[in-house]
Amino acid sequence: MSWGSWADFFAMGGYALYVWGSYAVTAGLIALEVIMLILRRRNALKAASGPAAGAKP
Amino acid sequence: MSQPTLVIGSINWFRYASPQAFYPLAGAMIPWFAWAAAALCVAGLYTGFFVAPTDHQQGEAYRIIFIHVPAAWMSMFIYVVMAFWAGVGLVFNTRLSHMMATALAPTGALFTFLALWTGSLWGKPTWGTWWVWDARLTSELILLFLYFGFMALQAAIDEPRRADRAGAVLALVGVVNIPIIYFSVQWWNTLHQGASVSLTSAPTMAATMLAGMLLMALAAWMYSIAAALHRVRSIILERERGADWVAEYRQAGKP
Numbered sequence: 001m002s003w004g005s006w007a008d009f010f011a012m013g014g015y016a017l018y019v020w021g022s023y024a025v026t027a028g029l030i031a032l033e034v035i036m037l038i039l040r041r042r043n044a045l046k047a048a049s050g051p052a053a054g055a056k057p
Numbered sequence: 058m059s060q061p062t063l064v065i066g067s068i069n070w071f072r073y074a075s076p077q078a079f080y081p082l083a084g085a086m087i088p089w090f091a092w093a094a095a096a097l098c099v100a101g102l103y104t105g106f107f108v109a110p111t112d113h114q115q116g117e118a119y120r121i122i123f124i125h126v127p128a129a130w131m132s133m134f135i136y137v138v139m140a141f142w143a144g145v146g147l148v149f150n151t152r153l154s155h156m157m158a159t160a161l162a163p164t165g166a167l168f169t170f171l172a173l174w175t176g177s178l179w180g181k182p183t184w185g186t187w188w189v190w191d192a193r194l195t196s197e198l199i200l201l202f203l204y205f206g207f208m209a210l211q212a213a214i215d216e217p218r219r220a221d222r223a224g225a226v227l228a229l230v231g232v233v234n235i236p237i238i239y240f241s242v243q244w245w246n247t248l249h250q251g252a253s254v255s256l257t258s259a260p261t262m263a264a265t266m267l268a269g270m271l272l273m274a275l276a277a278w279m280y281s282i283a284a285a286l287h288r289v290r291s292i293i294l295e296r297e298r299g300a301d302w303v304a305e306y307r308q309a310g311k312p
Contacts, residue, residue, distance in 0.1 A: 012120070030280070
């Protein structure tokens with residue numbers, strides 16, 4: 001364990017901007033992809049069971 | 058058209074080459090890969106932040122490695138898998154192979170962007186610059202454009218079969234970039250360091266650092282598989298929405 005306190009942990013030895021900038025953008029973009037995956041599936045399901053079902057794709 | 062058969066161990070593997078058969082199979086696999094990704098990510102982050110020691114040269118800045126290296130590996134690996142399915146689709150004219158290639162592209166682009174982004178944030182404190190036009194960084198940027206080009210090309214062509222084939226040719230041509238990325242640090246003089254993990258030599262980092270990196274890499278694998286399977290199910294629904302089996306599936310209230 002390298003950290004004496006939570007403040008130590010968040011400071012990342014002075015590299016907070018770089019380390020947390022990496023982790024925050026990664027978490028944000030993965031969350032965005034998950035949301036887009038869910039929305040795409042919802043739309044695909046809607047289209048598949050809507051009036052277009054049975055019609056030529 | 059007669060169905061080709063490939064029977065290994067009493068299972069006809071071509072059965073799952075049909076979107077109709079693959080759709081429920083993919084649906085059953087997604088939760089396993091998603092939970093594995095979450096568990097490995099928690100283990101990897103714990104190891105990376107609370108077990109792995111401070112690097113004596115780079116201080117805490119090195120902890121970017123736990124995202125950067127897995128993202129860079131996935132960016133290249135997903136491209137190879139994407140090109141593989143595109144090639145299979147061209148040769149055997151199987152729709153599902155093309156759908157798989159299409160489903161992989163956004164996740165591959167995501168990891169490519171993350172590799173570049175985290176690399177930039179790592180480069181600033183260690184090299185003193187956000188970006189440099191050296192072989193490794195430039196070829197990785199080209200990889201991002203290849204993913205974007207693949208997606209844009211497929212989106213620009215209305216007829217799915219033609220979009221599949223055009224995308225597949227682009228994906229296959231772009232494969233030449235992968236060895237260029239991988240070996241760029243050996244072929245050219247670059248700021249980027251060489252491989253920190255190889256099969257032929259002992260790792261140059263502490264065992265706990267390596268463990269954290271490998272756990273995060275496994276998490277990225279599991280996540281990519283779950284995301285691609287999830288996306289391919291949506292693509293199957295989008296393309297087959299007129300098919301009888303989709304209507305039956307929906308009427309039966311199955312997911």
